[in-house]
Amino acid sequence: MSVRAFIYTVLVTLAISGVAALSIGLYRDGSLAVSGWTDAVLPGPISAKHAFLSDKCETCHTPTRGVQAAACISCHTTAAVDLGKQSTAFHATSKECRGCHAEHLGGVRPTRMDHATLLRIGAFPQNPNTSAREVIEQMATDLKKFLRLPKSDEREKAGLDCFNCHSNRDPHRGLIGRDCASCHGLDSWRITGFLHPSPTSKDCAQCHQAPPSHYMEHFVMMDKMITGQEHATVNQCFLCHRTDSFNDIKDIGWYKHH
Ligand code: HEC
Ligand code: HEC
Ligand code: HEC
Ligand code: HEC
Ligand code: HEC
Ligand code: HEC
Ligand code: HEC
Structure with a gap:
């Protein structure tokens, strides 16, 4: 039955x-x-x-x-x-x-x-x-x-229009669109079995949107200076970032300004 x-x-x-x-x-x-x-x-x-x-x-x-x-x-x-x-x-x-x-x-x-x-x-x-x-x-x-x-x-x-109530929490910064329910359930944002791509990946920008500061003078004055990556473009996240946290900067360690 x-x-x-x-x-x-x-x-x-x-x-x-x-x-x-x-x-x-x-x-x-x-x-x-x-x-x-x-x-x-x-x-x-x-x-x-x-x-x-x-x-x-x-x-x-x-x-x-x-x-x-x-x-x-x-x-x-x-x-x-x-x-x-x-x-x-x-x-x-x-x-x-x-x-x-x-x-x-x-x-x-x-x-x-x-x-x-x-x-x-x-x-x-x-x-x-x-x-x-x-x-x-x-x-x-x-x-x-x-x-x-x-x-x-x-x-x-x-x-239900998930985006309407949850866009403030969207860690994907709008990059993956607004149809949250196509990947997420209703009880937890965690997705069982999700394995993050390898830290050697160069495709970071496919899934991650940089914060607005990276598209301003700040990127040249701060981010490139701090990391010594003078020739980096914004989309080469992998040159400066690790996959555990965006505050963990390659060769520098934990970095949080303000
Ligand atoms: C669809 C689900 C839903 C309905 C219907 C609903 N609530 Fe809530 N309510 C919540 C959730 C979830 C929270 C917790 C929000 C948070 O923790 O930020 C909450 C929080 C509250 C709080 C604050 C509680 C606290 O912990 O300080 C009050 C008071 C409250 N609701 C009253 C009401 C009243 C009165 C109604 C009916 C008019 C109502 N709610 C209808 C889901 C609902
Ligand atoms: C009208 C508002 C509203 C809509 C629409 C809505 N939610 Fe929620 N959702 C809430 C509230 C309120 C909570 C309780 C926690 C909070 O305040 O964020 C919640 C909790 C969740 C949680 C658990 C979060 C946690 O940390 O416990 C998930 C996952 C979630 N919603 C997914 C969705 C998905 C997927 C959709 C679309 C199908 C959706 N929601 C539509 C209001 C909404
Ligand atoms: C193409 C699939 C996909 C779509 C669409 C998507 N997400 Fe996600 N999201 C993921 C994956 C994969 C994770 C990582 C899950 C994990 O670590 O268990 C995630 C993680 C999250 C987390 C948890 C972050 C954390 O570390 O706890 C939140 C919150 C979240 N998404 C919200 C949203 C919202 C809001 C939307 C819609 C605006 C959305 N997602 C659309 C795939 C998606
Ligand atoms: C703070 C508000 C509040 C007070 C005070 C309160 N109740 Fe309730 N009661 C509720 C709510 C809300 C429900 C529905 C429970 C649910 O949806 O899980 C309920 C459900 C019930 C039910 C189950 C039937 C139903 O309507 O679902 C009974 C029986 C009941 N209450 C009896 C009492 C008695 C007897 C008292 C005094 C000793 C009392 N309640 C005091 C809020 C209250
Ligand atoms: C006579 C006044 C009164 C009535 C009626 C009443 N409440 Fe409350 N409620 C309170 C007070 C006072 C608190 C504690 C507020 C605080 O700590 O900020 C509270 C707390 C809450 C909380 C938070 C509880 C927690 O542990 O965080 C929720 C949710 C809530 N009420 C929902 C409801 C709902 C739903 C109803 C109707 C079924 C209801 N209340 C009826 C006075 C009332
Ligand atoms: C040239 C090196 C560099 C590149 C390339 C770069 N970043 Fe950054 N990023 C940094 C540095 C340094 C910080 C810490 C200082 C700051 O907040 O600007 C940072 C901060 C961040 C933060 C903010 C953390 C917080 O808590 O405020 C996020 C999110 C971020 N980067 C994402 C990205 C993404 C996504 C990309 C690729 C699309 C990227 N970055 C490309 C160097 C870089
Ligand atoms: C196929 C998509 C995809 C690729 C490629 C990818 N990521 Fe992720 N990443 C995710 C998802 C989904 C999450 C969980 C949701 C979130 O927190 O953004 C996540 C989480 C993270 C987090 C944790 C975010 C936080 O705030 O806790 C960091 C840091 C990160 N990724 C960095 C990177 C870096 C660096 C690269 C490239 C080496 C990369 N990712 C490549 C999808 C991807």
Whole structure:
């Protein structure tokens, strides 16, 4: 049986036993959609910085509506400045906090970036009610996570503009274009199995863009002088640089000016 078929079988089984209706209610409306939830489910302890709210469940859980962004936002408007940085600027318009900010997991920082949530809320910015299909897809995704099954990130890769949020971190300085997802996954920038070309390579400039200073007087006055490479052109990185760090200059050692 395929993973997908398995998950739908599980969902159908749950639906027959009547649990799916409850679960969908929880997913869509939060805990208070179900009366008597406080007794039915015992959640784990609140995160450390929210511990002062431990006996004030209603600050986050609005009766009959569950966890709503408005409750979180009312206390967190002051975070706007820090969250204004490129990759987290979406906070300014986000109408949902769940998915990336879990709670009741005890002391751990209640933040875990989830690109799928981003796609989900970004795709329906005007729609306060997630459609049943989206809800079921989210349940399937969560269930996979719970079962530790490998999850595909094709939808996120196709639907999100990585460059928009991550160009500030681009170590390739735009040289390799903006389709980050063609090489990178969503959980780590590391690429398993990537082996850097040999330090004897002369093709450095194919993959590395020199900083702006190298195209100015600085290159002649500083870089050529320091290295004694009077005849070097900017693209001959290999004459002056090593492959461990651009601050490790050949025959000079660690060099960082300012
Ligand atoms: C700081 C805000 C906050 C406080 C205070 C809080 N909760 Fe929650 N609670 C959440 C969030 C956020 C979720 C959703 C968890 C997730 O997405 O991982 C949640 C989930 C739950 C759930 C699971 C059902 C659901 O909606 O997902 C229950 C049950 C629950 N809380 C009960 C309580 C009770 C009882 C208290 C008081 C003792 C409480 N909570 C206090 C934020 C809070
Ligand atoms: C009654 C006010 C209040 C409510 C409601 C509230 N918070 Fe907080 N939250 C705080 C305070 C105070 C801190 C600690 C701030 C600090 O240390 O700068 C905090 C910290 C955090 C942190 C950082 C935690 C860490 O360990 O770094 C996150 C993330 C967060 N809140 C998200 C949320 C979300 C999401 C909700 C809604 C489910 C929410 N908050 C509801 C007051 C609140
Ligand atoms: C798509 C995922 C996502 C959603 C949705 C989201 N956040 Fe965040 N949030 C993050 C990430 C990732 C960080 C950590 C940023 C960092 O460490 O620089 C963060 C950081 C924060 C912080 C600062 C916490 C700290 O450690 O100081 C607060 C407060 C916060 N979010 C509140 C909210 C609120 C309120 C909502 C709902 C309106 C929300 N977030 C929705 C991903 C998300
Ligand atoms: C709307 C903004 C947004 C978009 C679009 C986006 N991301 Fe992210 N991404 C974040 C945030 C926020 C984080 C949490 C860490 C941070 O603040 O950079 C993150 C984290 C990551 C990480 C883990 C970084 C680490 O050091 O833990 C990778 C890898 C990543 N994103 C890749 C991608 C790829 C590939 C795409 C395109 C398919 C993409 N992202 C699209 C906002 C975004
Ligand atoms: C043609 C493939 C390719 C493309 C496209 C690409 N990268 Fe990379 N990137 C790599 C390789 C290979 C590495 C080295 C991975 C490693 O060391 O594990 C890397 C490393 C990184 C690192 C980690 C640097 C470090 O040392 O931790 C970041 C961050 C990164 N890329 C961001 C981006 C961003 C943002 C984009 C899109 C603007 C992008 N990349 C586009 C191939 C690519
Ligand atoms: C003539 C020798 C020379 C050549 C050729 C050269 N560099 Fe440099 N580069 C230096 C020196 C010396 C420094 C340290 C002083 C400085 O910052 O300018 C440096 C600094 C840098 C830095 C900055 C490190 C930092 O932390 O600020 C980067 C990145 C860099 N070079 C990349 C390149 C790349 C990529 C190429 C080829 C496309 C290249 N360089 C070609 C000599 C050279
Ligand atoms: C086929 C492409 C390719 C070639 C050729 C290549 N590199 Fe790289 N190099 C990468 C990628 C990808 C990374 C990891 C992403 C990054 O940090 O830029 C990297 C990382 C580095 C780093 C670490 C950067 C940092 O800031 O930590 C240095 C230094 C470096 N390369 C120097 C060189 C030098 C010198 C040459 C020529 C002798 C060279 N590279 C040739 C692709 C290449």
